[in-house]
Amino acid sequence: xxxxxxxxxxxxxxxxxxxxxxxxxxxxxxxxxxxxxxxxxxxxxxxxxxxxxxxxxxxxxxxxxxxxxxxxxxxxxxxxxxxxxxxxxxxxxxxxxxxxxxxxxxxxxxxxxxxxxxxxxxxxxxxxxxxxxxxxxxxxxxxxxxxxxxxxxxxxxxxxxxxxxxxxxxxxxxxxxxxxxxxxxxxxxxxxxxxxxxxxxxxxxxxxxxxxxxxxxxxxxxxxxxxxxxxxxxxxxxxxxxxxxxxxxxxxxxxxxxxxxxx
Numbered sequence: 001x002x003x004x005x006x007x008x009x010x011x012x013x014x015x016x017x018x019x020x021x022x023x024x025x026x027x028x029x030x031x032x033x034x035x036x037x038x039x040x041x042x043x044x045x046x047x048x049x050x051x052x053x054x055x056x057x058x059x060x061x062x063x064x065x066x067x068x069x070x071x072x073x074x075x076x077x078x079x080x081x082x083x084x085x086x087x088x089x090x091x092x093x094x095x096x097x098x099x100x101x102x103x104x105x106x107x108x109x110x111x112x113x114x115x116x117x118x119x120x121x122x123x124x125x126x127x128x129x130x131x132x133x134x135x136x137x138x139x140x141x142x143x144x145x146x147x148x149x150x151x152x153x154x155x156x157x158x159x160x161x162x163x164x165x166x167x168x169x170x171x172x173x174x175x176x177x178x179x180x181x182x183x184x185x186x187x188x189x190x191x192x193x194x195x196x197x198x199x200x201x202x203x204x205x206x207x208x209x210x211x212x213x214x215x216x217x218x219x220x221x222x223x224x225x226x227x228x229x230x231x232x233x234x235x236x237x238x239x240x241x242x243x244x245x246x247x248x249x250x251x252x253x254x255x256x257x258x259x260x261x262x263x
Contacts, residue, residue, distance in 0.1 A: 001059050001166060004065075006051040008165040009097045016094040018111055023157035025114065026140035026150070027062035028054060028087055033133035035064070036080060044210030045076035048086030051093060058166070064148070081121065084131050088118030114139045123148075164240070 005024070028049065039046045047053075047066045055063045092115050093134070095105050096205070107115070117131045141150050 001162075002055050002063075003162060003165055004052045005054040005094060006058065008056060008161060009051070009094060011165045011168045013098065015097040015099065015105070016091070018108055019157055020161055021091050021095050021111060022140055023154040023161075024054065024062065024091055025087070025136055026154045027158065028064060029084075029133045029136040029140070031062060031064060032087065033137070036083065036133070042241070046083060047076055048083060049090045050086070051090050054090065056158050056162045058159070060155035060157070062158055064182060080133075081131065082134070084133065085119050085121075088115045088131075091115065092119065098128070110139070110143060128232055169235070 003011075032046075032049070036046060038044075049064060053064050053066060055065050057063070095107065097106060113133075114136060118136065121131065140154070141147055144150055144153060
């Protein structure tokens, strides 16, 4: 199942976390770098990035899809920095999702520096500075303790984000079916609003509880000595079981009584 980023945010009814923003920046920049080279070589246009163009798959991979956008009046980007700026604005809107107009998201210095440079082309000293895909990718890599885990880590972050959105979508569908069943049985009026029957706030709080059960709660400060990445985005035992059922491991042949038996 593939969801665009706008749909994910609408389902979760909350903004992107900063870790999720880094993951989107890294995967989209890596992808757009390849797309830019290919389309420049083939003479094909490339369009700005928006939230509903960023598509997240269940395995955590990210794609940018513009199919049919040219016919809908979307103007192609002529320069690479226009594409980079549009990606920066898309991620910023994801971080700012649902916040009041008079409230500004407090970002970590590193993330804010990258987004400002992407969107405005300005460095910390206020000088003009062109951002390219390689510099965005390098900034995403530099913040992690182990460079060889970058791809797997950011993919896990996106996989966790999609999994939460899927659970929320399934929960909302179940709630709608319950309300429809009650209406047919005459237990509630057809004019009763869904939020009064199944409050949306309850679903959001329930998702937070599930996340805490999944990630755990830090009771005191601890120092990680092994330099390993956070485990909050790894698969739970249940998800590992379901993944092994969907993709069973390949077993080696076994020699039993001088007869090779294919397991």
